[in-house]
Amino acid sequence: MRANHHRFVAFAYVVREGSFSHAANRLGVTQSAVTQHVAKLEEQVGSQLxxxxxxxxxxxxxxxxxxxLADRLVTLDTAISERLEGFAAMERGHIKVIANAPLPALRAISQFRQIYPEVEIDFALYAWTTAVRLLRERRADVGLITDPPKSDDWERVPIQQVRYVAYLLPSSPLADRRVLTFKDLKNETLILPETGSLTERVVREAQEKHGATFQHTLKMTTFPLMCEAVLQGAGIAIFLANSGLISRGLVEVPxxxxSETHETAVVAPKDRSRLRLVKAFIEVASSSDFR
Structure with a gap:
């Protein structure tokens, strides 16, 4: 039995959009139609998808x-549509962006929006492990990832080199130091991103290497929440330097x-990176000033 094109497309959009209703909105059809297409595909495959x-x-x-396979089919469909419609396709469309650090992604999105104001952008911030997994699973068009793993399936363009710092209140006794050590931080409450983040892994590996322990740690889900915790006097945060304007009012100390620097890169599946919107976003992100 030949594969039904519409069933594959509906299935791919449900996964990419995260729900049947959102997929229906993106495809311009009823939710019932999407549900039926996916159900018939599951029946054809003989397994729950x-x-x-x-x-x-x-x-x-x-x-x-x-x-x-279905997402590659949708990507090929998009490439064909772009070729048929010409550059008019750049004036509209939809792109899904993910990141593990907010500032580079938000700056790139802001500059992209100035050039392509009619393009719909979905953006989400994730822990490093989740962001990498979503890209591997083709659940996003493009990601801005710190130290992304090497993959032959990905287009990867470096955009920034950055190191980790401690974020402190200006009133902290440690705020005037040129550099801090783990010994200085031993008795402080350290605020770290959640388990699965690159920061959590880097700090843990450095602790093991130097035989250091910390008396108190707090886990937070996002960098803005970490900064708010520092502002409220909950402790000292460890995160990549210059990660967001939310940190204004805090002091960054190496x-x-x-001391190792980490590379932030814009990453996309290779076939998607050739789509005009994705290619344009990569070009904007790679030309942005992240100093």
Whole structure:
């Protein structure tokens, strides 16, 4: 039996958009139509492809394998449409951007919006592990990722070199130091991103290397929340330098044991990176000034 094109497209959009209703909106059809297409595809495959969760959908193992093919089909469809429509396709469209550090992504999005104001942009901030997984699973068009793993399937353009610093209140006794050490921070409450983040992994590896321990740590989900915690006097945050304007009013001090620089790159699946909107976003991001 031949594969039904519409079923693959509906399935791919449900995964990319995270729900049947959002997929229907993007495709300009009814939710019932999308549901029927996916149900018929599952019947044809003979296996469940999606698990319906309260917060969205989750791929089964079979679903992930099929989605990789379905998404490539959607990408090829888009490439053909762009070729047929010409550059008029650049005036509209939709792009999904993810990142593990806010400032580079938001600056790139801001500059991209100035050039392509009619393009719809979905942006989400994730822990490093989640952001990398979503890119591997082709759940986003493009990502701005710190130290992205090497992959032959990805287009990767470096945009920034940065190191980790401690974020402190100006009134902190440590704020006037030129550099801090783990010994200086031993008895402080350290605020770190959640487990699975690049920061959490880098700090843990540095602790093991230098035999350091910290008495108190707090885990936060996002960098803005970490900065707010510092402003409220909850402790000292460890994160990449110059990560967001939310840190204004805080002092950034380098940490001796975290002296290694880390590369932030704009990353996209290779086939998607050739799509005009994605290519344009990569060009904007790589030409932005992140100093």
């Amino acid at each position: 999606l698990l319906r969760r309260r917060d969205g959908v989750e791929l089964t193992r079979t679903g992930q394998e099929l989605y990789n 940490v001796a044991e975290l």
